[in-house]
Structures are given as structure tokens and as C-alpha cells.
Amino acid sequence: MKKVTVSSPGKLMLYGEHAVVYGHPCIVTAIDQRMFLSAEKNDSGVFELNAPDVNVSNYSKPVSKIGNGEMPKGAQFVEIALKNVIRDKKISINGLKITTNSEFKSTFGFGSSSAATVCTVKALSELYSLGLSKKEIFDLAFKTVLEIQGKGSGFDVAAAIYGGTLYFVTGGKKIEELGLESLPLIIGYSGIKADTVTLIDKVSEKFKNNKKRLDEIYGEIEIIVENAKRALISKNFKQAGKLMNDNQTLLKELGVSIKKLDDMIESSLKAGAYGEKLSGAGGGDCMIALGPENKVLQIKKAIEKAGGQILEVMANAQGVRIEKL
Ligand code: MEV
Numbered sequence: 001m002k003k004v005t006v007s008s009p010g011k012l013m014l015y016g017e018h019a020v021v022y023g024h025p026c027i028v029t030a031i032d033q034r035m036f037l038s039a040e041k042n043d044s045g046v047f048e049l050n051a052p053d054v055n056v057s058n059y060s061k062p063v064s065k066i067g068n069g070e071m072p073k074g075a076q077f078v079e080i081a082l083k084n085v086i087r088d089k090k091i092s093i094n095g096l097k098i099t100t101n102s103e104f105k106s107t108f109g110f111g112s113s114s115a116a117t118v119c120t121v122k123a124l125s126e127l128y129s130l131g132l133s134k135k136e137i138f139d140l141a142f143k144t145v146l147e148i149q150g151k152g153s154g155f156d157v158a159a160a161i162y163g164g165t166l167y168f169v170t171g172g173k174k175i176e177e178l179g180l181e182s183l184p185l186i187i188g189y190s191g192i193k194a195d196t197v198t199l200i201d202k203v204s205e206k207f208k209n210n211k212k213r214l215d216e217i218y219g220e221i222e223i224i225v226e227n228a229k230r231a232l233i234s235k236n237f238k239q240a241g242k243l244m245n246d247n248q249t250l251l252k253e254l255g256v257s258i259k260k261l262d263d264m265i266e267s268s269l270k271a272g273a274y275g276e277k278l279s280g281a282g283g284g285d286c287m288i289a290l291g292p293e294n295k296v297l298q299i300k301k302a303i304e305k306a307g308g309q310i311l312e313v314m315a316n317a318q319g320v321r322i323e324k325l
Helices: 073-089 112-127 134-149 155-162 196-206 211-233 237-254 259-270 293-305
Strands: 003-015 025-041 046-051 056-062 096-102 165-169 174-177 185-189 275-279 286-290 321-324
Touching: 003 112, 003 155, 003 211, 003 237, 003 275, 003 286, 025 112, 025 155, 025 211, 046 073, 056 073, 073 096, 073 112, 073 134, 096 112, 112 134, 112 155, 134 155, 155 165, 155 174, 165 211, 185 259, 185 293, 211 237, 237 259, 237 275, 237 286, 259 275, 259 286, 259 293, 286 293
Parallel strands: 046 096
Antiparallel strands: 003 025, 003 321, 025 096, 025 165, 046 056, 165 174, 185 286, 275 286
16 A cells, blocks of 8 residues: 555543543543545655644655654654654654645644544555554554653543543543534634643643642542533433533633633523533633533524524544545
8 A cells, every 4th residue: 555544533621621631531522523534655755744733834844754853843752753653663764755734723722632643543554555543543642742742631632532432540540432423513713723731731830739628629620520421421411501501610720710710601501501611721612512402503602692602513423534545
């Protein structure tokens, strides 16, 4: 095989952000906006990357230098993933041309870096007949993300691989597909770009003299996640919404919400949503809401009135897949 195109979905955190970095569970859903990656083997001796969504065009270096020396920020996840697969699986590459294209902006917080990492590992698995299992793809992609970011639970990597809606424990200790049929989420984008590692550090700093309360909060979030898992499986969206509100109260105490997200949340609650919360690290990105079907339009309008942008995205999407051989 000379060329392959693969794709993987973006994600939205439903419950349990921050706590999941420290050994607790979370629930994440894959969304139907995808990252596409085409990889082509050749004999050029060169690795070449085009990733227009992250401003990388015609970046190239000798294959022997993959993972070493200078690399543009936008090339890091693909290049370090390549290095890790080459080393771990002991493959030799004569030349490789990779192009990525995303259906969503990297500023939404949908996990474009993790999706690109997962696509890279999957594409190599196909091109070099490695037959990697989902868990092997997870381990290689998560190792890559940790190498670059230093921190993170890997929930976004799991969503990109497994798809659907997952119950996930730190580092992939548990990855359970909930098998939901539908998930009527409303998504509002704040227009503000957030940086995950900065927010993880912000929480540690805020609670550096009160570890006891921080542990209590993470314990309370864990209970919310367990209850939310049951509520979602039994399609009790009213209860699932209430649990989002409870989770949001704790996220506010962690100090990761911001006024814009609070305004969007408050306004959708007034419009009749069952519940809502920020999704992800906080500090910007998106909020999510669950509401009765007959109130969806009012809820969307309310979010827009508070300055948010509605993203028409479906939850529970398919995980990484081959698009074209
Ligand atoms: C960021 O989207 C969610 C965090 O829990 C980080 C992570 O789990 O990797 C803050």
C-alpha cells in the first residue's frame, strides 16, 4: 500500500474535567466534525508535512531527523507521533508525505492535536501493516501528547480512537463505551481560546494551601460522573442536565469558569435548559447544555444573546477510521 487517508473525530468533555487528570473518571463524547490525514510512502528520503489549519506549509526534513531539532508548533504532534511509532515498532521509513485537513477550527477546544496524533499513528499502522489495536494506538498517541504537553489525562486521545460516548479513567485505565443511541447536546462557543496546561496549573496554584478541599471537590466530581453515566444510559436527560449544573458549581469553585461562559450558561438556564456547564479546561472554549426538545430553539437564541456562537455538532460520532486506501 502506498497511500492511505484516515480520519478521527473531535471531542467534547461532558463531565469530570480536571478531576480526570488526577485519577478520577470522566465522560467524553466524540463529535461529528473530523480531522483528516493523508499519508503517502515514497523514496525521497524526506518527511514532508502540509497542515494548513495550523499554518504549516511545505515543511520538510530528512527522514533520519524525524523528531529531532527544530519543528514548527503546528507540526509537533504529527512529527513526535511519527518518531514514537518508528522507534517503538522499529520500522524504517524511506520517505513520507503527510497532509492534514480539519473540519473544525483548532481554536474550538475540540482536540485537534489529539485527533492529528491519533490519525498519524493509525495511518502508519495501515501503511506499514503494523496491525495496531485500539489500545496500542492509544498508548502511542497518549505518550506523544504527554511528551509535548507534559500534562493531561488522555481522554481526548481515547475519544478520537474509540468514538461514541466513553467513561474514561486517567491514562486509559478504563475505557468503556456507553453505547448511547443519541445525545441531544446544544453547544455554545465562547470565542475565547483556552490553554489546557495553563488552566491545570491555575487550579494547582489556587489550592496549593488547601489540598484537602481540592481532594473533596474531585471526590464530589467523581460521584457526579458515576451518576451521570447511569442517567445518560437510561436516557434521563433531565437528571443528566441537573448533574451538569452540579459539575459546573464545582468547576466554578476550581476557578476555571469565566464571565462569558457564566453568562452563556445562566442565559440558557433561564431559557429552560435542564442543565449546562463549561466543557474542557475552562477559561474559554465551549459550554454545553441539555434541554427539552421543545425548548432547543429558545436555548440556542439565549446563548447567542449572551454572545456565544452555536456550533451545530452531533455527539456520539464514530472513532478513527480509514477513509481511502
Ligand atoms: C481539558 O479539556 C480537560 C482537562 O481535564 C485536561 C485533561 O483531561 O487532559 C482539564
